[in-house]
Amino acid sequence: MVTLLPDREPATAQAWLAAHPTIAIVARDRGGGYGEAAAKALPHAVQVADRWHLMENASRAFLEAVRKSMRQIRTVVGATTIDPKLLAAERLQYEGYLRREETNAAILALSKNGIPIKQIVRQTGHSRKLVRQVVRGERHDVFRTRQSSLDLHLPWLDEQWASGCRNGAELWRRLKGRGFRGSLRVISERATRRRRAERADTQNLQRIPSARTIARLMIIGRDLLTKAETVTVAAIEAGVPTLVEAGEIIAEFHLMIRRETEAGLMTWIERARASLVASFASGVARDEAAVRAAITLPWSNGQTEGQITRLKLVRRQMYGRGKLDLLQARLIGAE
Numbered sequence: 371m372v373t374l375l376p377d378r379e380p381a382t383a384q385a386w387l388a389a390h391p392t393i394a395i396v397a398r399d400r401g402g403g404y405g406e407a408a409a410k411a412l413p414h415a416v417q418v419a420d421r422w423h424l425m426e427n428a429s430r431a432f433l434e435a436v437r438k439s440m441r442q443i444r445t446v447v448g449a450t451t452i453d454p455k456l457l458a459a460e461r462l463q464y465e466g467y468l469r470r471e472e473t474n475a476a477i478l479a480l481s482k483n484g485i486p487i488k489q490i491v492r493q494t495g496h497s498r499k500l501v502r503q504v505v506r507g508e509r510h511d512v513f514r515t516r517q518s519s520l521d522l523h524l525p526w527l528d529e530q531w532a533s534g535c536r537n538g539a540e541l542w543r544r545l546k547g548r549g550f551r552g553s554l555r556v557i558s559e560r561a562t563r564r565r566r567a568e569r570a571d572t573q574n575l576q577r578i579p580s581a582r583t584i585a586r587l588m589i590i591g592r593d594l595l596t597k598a599e600t601v602t603v604a605a606i607e608a609g610v611p612t613l614v615e616a617g618e619i620i621a622e623f624h625l626m627i628r629r630e631t632e633a634g635l636m637t638w639i640e641r642a643r644a645s646l647v648a649s650f651a652s653g654v655a656r657d658e659a660a661v662r663a664a665i666t667l668p669w670s671n672g673q674t675e676g677q678i679t680r681l682k683l684v685r686r687q688m689y690g691r692g693k694l695d696l697l698q699a700r701l702i703g704a705e
Contacts, residue, residue: 371699372441372476372699372700372702374681374694374701374702376694379403380404380407381407382406383407383411384408384410385409385411387408387412387426388410388412389409389412391412392639393413393415394415394416395415395416395418395667395669396417396501397416397417397420397669397670397671398425398656398660399420399422399671399673400420400423400653402656405417405657405660413533416663416667417663418663418669418670419661419663420664420670421666421670422670422671422672423671424623424661425624425627426645428620428623428649428650429608429620430648431647431650432617432620432647433585433648434647434649435501435645435646436483436581436585436613438646440581440614442609442613443578443584443609444578446608446609446610447602447605461658465592466591466594473496473504474504474509476494477496477500477504477505478504478505485587487505491628492629493622493672494630495625495628499572509623519550519556523548523550526545526548527541527545527560530544531564538554538557539554539557539681561696562667579602582603582683584606587599587602588607588614590614612645615644616645616647618640618647619641623638623642624636626638627664627665632661632662632666635654635662635665639654639658642654671687677701679702684697684700685697
């Protein structure tokens with residue numbers, strides 16, 4: 371740390387920067403005032419927008435898009451009914467297993483071509499921990515289906531259930547006539563579980579989640595959702611396509627930062643300006659040079675944020691009564 375400034379005003383930052391003309395890199399947050407101050411004081415310096423703030427701003431833009439769409443979301447979710455054929459829990463688990471297997475295969479293929487782990491992380495956007503586990507053979511994923519004496523009869527049972535026959539004893543009697551050798555208990559327990567699941571999911575669907583919850587549900591893996599959450603997300607995706615597009619745009623922006631590829635930034639800005647996240651796209655366009663530098667250069671606000679956390683800790687230890695000279699002495703050292 372070099373110094374503490376007395377306030378957060380851009381003019382104060384501009385004066386300090388002008389007194390240090392040898393500075394070549396200015397890493398900053400997304401505040402427009404600091405960008406202008408740096409440009410006036412050090413026109414030759416390269417400004418770098420902080421990556422964490424960029425990703426946080428992008429996520430916040432998607433949350434705002436969800437909030438703008440809440441009226442449409444309430445309409446489509448309120449009219450949603452459950453399709454049990456579409457939402458079998460085991461099928462969702464199997465789809466998640468296939469996605470994980472596809473990820474493993476892609477990472478292993480890159481590794482066999484001699485690409486180092488760091489480069490694989492950039493290309494795929496996956497975490498270093500996950501890539502290392504796959505490369506070292508530490509990530510084993512086995513999908514096991516539950517074996518049941520009812521497996522051969524499930525399509526017929528679903529037809530009977532859909533036609534209105536939902537009594538376990540009656541279903542058992544009809545199934546015995548088709549050659550089923552299992553006990554009444556097997557059928558009764560299955561009928562009870564299905565009734566409870568449909569009742570619980572219907573109750574959950576009647577409660578519209580908050581905008582923050584919907585934003586979270588739309589960006590996490592579908593195989594991590596409950597049945598009711600899956601129904602909700604499927605309804606939103608079918609009824610509010612503009613929100614789906616906004617989610618894809620934000621995910622693409624996050625991926626550009628993770629993979630450190632800025633070649634498609636202008637194309638992304640043009641697409642985003644015609645979507646629900648147009649305001650965020652306009653901000654990125656105004657700060658395009660700093661955003662490109664954030665994607666391609668290693669500099670960030672990490673050191674500054676760490677010092678700010680340290681400063682807050684020191685102030686709390688002094689019950690907020692430390693003035694600038696005392697804080698400077700404690701954090702930097704007395705002259």
